[in-house]
Structure formats: C-alpha cells, structure tokens
Amino acid sequence: MIVVGNHTREPDLRAALAAVEDSLVEATRSDVPFISEAARHLTRPGGRRLRPMLVLLAARFGDPDAPGVVPSAVVVELTYLATRYHDDVRHEPHASVAVLIGDFLFARASRLLAGLGPRAVRLQADAFKRLVSGQILETTGPRDGHDPVAHHLRTLAARAGALTAVSGRLGALTSGADEETADALAVYGERLGVARHLAAELRSPVQGAPTLPVLLSGDRSAPAVAEARQEVHRQCAAAREALTDLPESPAREALAELCDTVIQDG
Template identity: 50%
Template sequence: MQPIVRDRALADGLRVGQAAVDEGLLKATKSDVPFINEAARELTRTAGRRLRPLLVLLAARFGDPGAPGVVPTAVVVELTHLATHYHDGVRDQAAVRRGAPRPDTNWDDTVAVLIGDFLFARASHILADLGTQAVRLQAEAFRRQVTGQILETAGPRDGRDPVEHHLEVLVSRTGSLTAVSGRLGALVSGADPSAVDALARYGERLGVASHLADEVATPTGRRPTLPVLLLAERVGAGEPAGPANRTDRADLAERADLADRADLADRADLADRELYELLTGPADRPGYAEAVARLHTHPVLDRAREETARQADAARAALSTLPDRPARAALESLCEAVVRRAGAVPPAGPGAPTAPSSSG
C-alpha cells in the first residue's frame, strides 16, 4: 500500500528511504548458515505492502528524516512483522495466507518458528543501537501483540460481545506494531513530543483499519473475522442480534403483509444460519465456495466496511494537530486507500477464503 505523494521532494525521499530499508533487510537476514539465509531472505523478497517501514519514514518527516536512526528503525519494525508472519503461519495452519503461499510451506513448523525467532533476534540486535527508550517501546509493543494473540486464542469472556472482543484483539495484535512504527519514526527523528503521540495514535487506528479491510476482502478463514462475527450475531450464534439485525427485520416487515412477516423472517434467518454453518465448517465441504460468494454480497459486509471507515476516520483525526506538510497529506491518503480497499469486492472461488495475517 503506497500513499499518494504529490510533492516531488517527499516522493524522492521516500524512494531513497525504502531502498535503504530493503538493503538493510537483506543485510539483517544474512547468515553464515545457508539454510537460514535462504529461509529468511525468501520472506523478505515476497513481503507485501511494507506498511510499517513506510510509517516510520513518513513519521520521520516531522523531525529530521535523515537522522541516523530512521532507516534502522524501519528495518526493526519490518523484521518484527516478518517474524510474526512466520509464527502466525504456524498457528493458522493454512496453506495460503492473503493469496500468497504460507511462509513455512517448504519447511516444517519447528523450522518456521526458529526462523521467526532468528528474525526477532536480528531485530533486537539492531534495536540495541537505538537506545534504551526505543528498546522499551518496542518491547511494550511486542507485549501488546502477544497479549492480543492470547486474547484471540482464549476467545471472549462470558457475556462479552464477540465483535468488541475482536476489535480489542486487533488493536493489540495489529495496531500495536503500526502504532510503534509511527511513534519510533517520529522519536528517532527528533520530532516534537506531541507529534510523536499523534503519530502513534494514527498508526494504531490505521493498523486496525488496514486489517479490517483485509477481512472484508477475505472474510473467512481459521481465525475469526469481523464479517463472520457479524453474521453470527445476526443469526444469534452466541450473542443477541445487534441493532442492524433489528433494522433488517423492520425492512422485511415493511415489505410483507402482517400475516407473512413471521414466515419471511424465519426464511431469512434460516438462509443466514445455513450460510454461517457453511462458512464455519470445513473448507472442502460442498457448497463452501458458493457460501463465500454469498458472503461477499451479504449486508454484514457493509457493516464491516462501515467499521473499517470508522477506524480510518479515527486515524485521520489523529493527524489534525500535526503541521500541514506533504507527509501529513501522504498519511491521510493512506486512510483513503484503506477505505477504498475495503470497498472493493474481489471475485470468490475455491481456495480463495484464507485468514489475514496478524499484522496486515
């Protein structure tokens, strides 16, 4: 995901910075052990949007973007993201994640976990040169990330709204690393403390919005996703139906005679329940691919898109105290890009439904 950059100097600076980050990643994953070299570098070559390093580079524009700690910080946050990508692939046990082969497809789970550990170790080595404050902030972000993974595994407590629980998990699992990317990028560049805090808030909400956009695009998988949780709420699978379900029933009532209301509602509930049972069953079950296609046009997708937009709006609002610079406009354009991505409905087919990674 790239921002819209209309300022030539900023565009040139970002290109130089991203090239330096790529070079730093190659250097950081170099090992005397050929197998480690191959495994670690494979993931750096096939990585996706590099959102976190981008946030570091843009946040540094509110201080000195040429400060010596900026590029190493961007390398650290990306190595951390890649390490969690390895570990999450093992936890998910999915053959495909976000349309790309799972990172440990060619190695068993033990090796995949160890490669993730290797990347964590390399990140810690670089981080040590950035000072104790940077180490402390990164450690806190990692604590939050692990806490989110534990919360996700444990599931919501009795009486807790599963949708609220899911959003809390995303704040910890995904928002923590994007938040620290904004915070550290501003901090190592010498930005004003108020800018440091604003960019951390921005990063957290953008991370959640970006993950939700992926869940809208790929709404099913081994992990809970917001669209499936909203469908569960709608059919009463665990929690009472929310306001949107009551609105849908009201719409049905307006279109039906009084005598037919119960019948229409029952048929709608039955269709939704069958859809939910298909989506939460085995992916090789007959009718699964068709169920995924139905979910892509279901009203719960609109509710998920609304939540994505709400998180993106909160990210944009966090930038309101920052000076009006090209970097701020670029950060705002990332919010717009996330909302656009959530609005796109990709074609569904066999093998398409996979779970998004923990850090987007």
Template identity: 60%
Template sequence: MQPTVRDHALVDGLRAGQAAVEEGLLRATKSDVPFITEAARELTRTAGRRLRPLLVLLAARFGDPGAPGVVPAAVVVELTHLATHYHDDVRDEAAVRRDAPRPDADWDNDANWDNTVAVLTGDFLFARASHILADLGPRAVRIQAQAFRRQVTGQILETTGPREGHDPVEHHLDVLASRTGSLTAVSGRLGALASGADPSVADALARYGERLGVAGHLANEVATPTARRPTLPTLPALLLARAADPADRELYELLTGPAERAGQAEAVARLRAHPVLDLAREETARQADAARAALSALPDCPARDALESLCETVVAPTDTGRPRRSCG
C-alpha cells in the same frame, strides 16, 4: 497500499529511504549458515509493500528524516512484522496467507521446511531486530517491548475468545488493536523518536498508526469473507453471530466450522451477498476516520497529506477477487 504523494522532494526522499531499508533488510537477514539466510529471506521476497517502514519514513519527516536512526528503525519494524508472519502461520495452520507461501509448507521440496524451522526462523528475525534496536537506545527498546507485549496479549485473547458477557465484536476489535495496530503504532512512534520529533508528534503518530492498522486488517476481512481462519472469526462473521435472525446465526456456524463441512462453499457465497458486509465496511471506515482525526494534531505538510491519503487507500474496495494485503 501506497499513499498519494504529490511533493517531488518527498517522493525522492521516500524512494531513497525505502532503498536504504531494503539494503538494511538484506544485511539483517544474512547469516553464516546459508540455510538460515535463505529461510529468513524467503518471506522477505514475498512480503509485498512495506507499510510499516513507510510509516517510519513518513513519521521522520516531522523531525530530521536524515537522522542516523531512521532507517534502522524502519528495518526493525519490518523484521518484527516478518517474524510474526512465521509464527502466525504455524500457529494458525494455514496453507496460504496473503498470497505468500506458508513458511512451514513444502518449500522447494525441502523436507526441512517444517514447523520447527519456521518458528526458529521467526526467532532469528526477532533476534536480528533486537540487535539493531539496541543501538537506538533504551527508550526505543522499551517502546518495542511494550508493543511486543501487546501483540502477545492480543494473540492470547484471540485464542481464548471473549470472556463471558463481553461483546465478541468489541473483543475482536481489541484483539486487532493489540495484534495488528500495536506494530503500526510503533512504526509512527519510532520514526518520530529517531528523527527527534516532538513527543506530542510521536503520540499523534502512534494513535494514527494503531487505527490505520486496524482499518487495514478489517478491510482485508471485508474483501475476502471466506473464513480463511475458521477458529478465529472475522468481523463479518461475528456480526452474523450476534444477529437476531436464526438464519444468520446458522450461516455463522457454517462459516466458522471445519473447512470441509458440507455447505460451506454455499455459505461463503451467501456471506458475499449479505448486508452484514456493509456494517463491516462502516466499521472499517470508522477506524480509518479515527486515524485521520489523529493527524489533526500534526503540522500541515506533504508528509501529513501522504498519511491522510493512506486513510483513504486502506478502505478502498478491491475487485481482484484475491485477498488484499492487510496491515496485519
């Protein structure tokens, strides 16, 4: 997922910034213990595009993009994102996630790749992120801590499910805002803070990032309606659950049941052709529109144009048949 950038100076600046971020990630994942270094870098190599560092770099364009804290801020948000991959994959007990090997799966036939190592590797990345973050000042630390609190809260809400009387769809959107949107929001806010941009710019970029993160995650759910995490339903499945048609509710039960349950493959095929996906796409578009609306408070410039193009890219359909990489 990359924005459309037509300004040559911005393209060059982003390329230089992204190269510096990659160097920073290599330094941050280095340890005196070779196994830790290799473990920490395994997911780094398979992480695909770096959306959150890109948001930091674009946010910094509303201040001084060459400020010394910009690249470290981008490294921090990516390390945090990678750390959550390790913890989430262990917690969700998924064999595959976003085309990358599960951290606690059989990695190079090494028996040490178990849940404990995966969790500790995530902790190592969190520790490295905190170390870098400390040099950015107490305000940056506070922003990151608030985002981490929201992420944990979102994980708890996702696990416990909606309270009695609360719409499961609204609950799901709240969970995504906390779990996924909070870190993309921090990316915009930290980029603005590190560059010395106006606080109002930082607020707008945080609102933008949160909605973009939710839209990206929903786009992934719509593109791959295969009940990859059966105990944690996706938006299309939840829309089925509140439908009046008993056949739709029966389809929901099949999709959210055990993966080996008879008839689930047929259920997935039924969902792929079901009109409920159009409703999920509409919600995805609404989230992307909300992200775009947040940019109206920003000055017109090439960086804003690039951010606006991401709102279109995030909801673009995919015909690959493979899971798209979401913002989560």
C-alpha cells in the same frame, strides 16, 4: 508531493526505502545458507512495506535523515516478518523450523534495536507485548458474557495495531519530533492498522478465523458486510482525526491518503 502505493515518490523517500531494503538483506544474512534463504523469502521486495513507510513518513515531522530512522524502519519490519513466520506454524509441516526462523529475525531486530537506545528498546518491547497479548486474545476468544464484537476490535487494536502504532512513534522520536507529534502518529498508526485488518477480512476472509461480519450476524450477509465496512470507515476517520493538529505537509497528506487506500481495498 509524496505519493503512496505504486506511484512516484520523492527521490529522498525512495532512497530511504531502498536503504531499508538493503538493510533487510544485510540483517537476514547468516553463515548458515538455509537460514539466509528462508529468512530472505519473506524479505524479498514486492510488498507495501507499510510499517517502514509509516516510520519514514513520521520522521518527516522531524529530521528524516537522522541516523536512527532507517534502523527503526528495519526493526519494525523484521519484527512483523518474524510474527508472520510464527503465525505460519499452524500450517507448517516443519513447525520447529518456522519458529526458529522467526526467532532468528527477532534476534536480528533486537541487535539493531539495541543501537537505538533504551527508550526505543522499551517502546518496541511494549509493542511486542501488546501484539502477543492480541494473539492470545484471538486464540482464547471472548469470555462468557462478553461482547464478541468488542473483543474482536480489542484484539485487533493489539494484534494489528501495535506494530503500526510503534512505527509512527519510533519514526517521530528517532527524527527528533516532539512528544505530542509522536503521540498523534502512534494513535494514527494503531487506527490505520485496525482498519487495514478489517478491510482484509472483508476482501479475503481466512477460513475458520473470526471476522467482523460473521461476529455481527453469524454469517456474511449483506447487512453485516455493510456494517463491517462502516467500521473500516470509522477506524480511518479516527486515524485522520489524529493527524488534525500536525502541521500541513506532504507527509501528512500521504498519511491521509493511506486511509483512502485502506477504504478502497475494503
């Protein structure tokens, strides 16, 4: 049985994750030592690698050893890391350097993506467009007369859900799984991404950033926190529902367990 988190995993899944790590190291290698060091700062092992894990688990509904699976996992992680560099610009004294390192990671992701074919390029481009749209929505805020809570959830569906959604879809498609499976895993990924971000808002809110409890009540009162926690549960329930028609398997169990982990984290 596949187990997520810090527990023992199946040897072949562990090997696939190791291959992702090796590819990330290779992808961040540059002839300019400063670029290599700066890019590798974010790619060092230790994180959960949620998006690569989603690609690898989704691929188990097809052929997990298909040649495009590991590159897809690397592409989504490089894209995520690039957006992290761009997000750090507002806190970075050398903002131009942060932007350029992010651009370097995007370039490496694009090179890998080109080898996966035109459909993968389109899917990743659409996901990135949604992600950027979400960042813009977060920056501009809701228009006058619009519900700020609905705006926040819409923003998170794009900003936090776009890459987790495309992780599920790319993992399914590159492994040869059918379209219905890819659709289900994309819905699962988006809902999981939103739930995970909401849980992070509850666990460690960022000063000055909009969070669901504050949008609900103007503060972090106990009722507002409880209501926000219920939203985490609703998003996880929607993620689980997306898995309903998929065949029972260790991969499906592991995806369901990821929902449990998000709820516990919140």
